[in-house]
Amino acid sequence: GQNIDQPTEMTATEGAIVQINCTYQTSGFNGLFWYQQHAGEAPTFLSYNVLDGLEEKGRFSSFLSRSKGYSYLLLKELQMKDSASYLCAVRDENYQLIWGAGTKLIIKP
């Protein structure tokens, strides 16, 4: 079966750095996405990786290792507004998105 694993919840301190991991087992691979979802709101796109390596976008970076079936989202200089759920999704061989359950990130002052 297809599976996306990510931690259920993480806590970090304002101003710090946090890494949210995602491991996947899917039928084929056609890209990995990270989305941010604030409570009660719609998911919004953060990043897309299809090749191995690090993609940096401001305070957020996303890393992919296809051989390990592994990705992480790195958030730097955490702000209170970063408190949200972070969703990992993989596009499989049929170009269907398989979603993880999300990681709820709690930022403390």
Place this chain on the structure above:
Amino acid sequence: IAGITQAPTSQILAAGRRMTLRCTQDMRHNAMYWYRQDLGLGLRLIHYSNTAGTTGKGEVPDGYSVSRANTDDFPLTLASAVPSQTSVYFCASSVASGNTGELFFGEGSRLTVL
């Protein structure tokens, strides 16, 4: 720019009733999707449409139907609602199916079936 609009935002429904969730986008995206989101589970695809006039079944299609008469509208119908269909429903769109771009989501419709 509205993006994707869903209606209603929230609804309480008696079991056995018929319900249509509306979804309209103004971005001229070809592909549209309906997902449900339940606590502890990832987003699950109900139905999708790669282009106007075509639809397909997702991971959890039973009890739901869709239509895509034009590019902008993609309504989701529950013919006879059951309590297990209590969920938050998100409509989404993308420029094209299978592309490398992002999904744009509506604000969600929270449905409670009693």
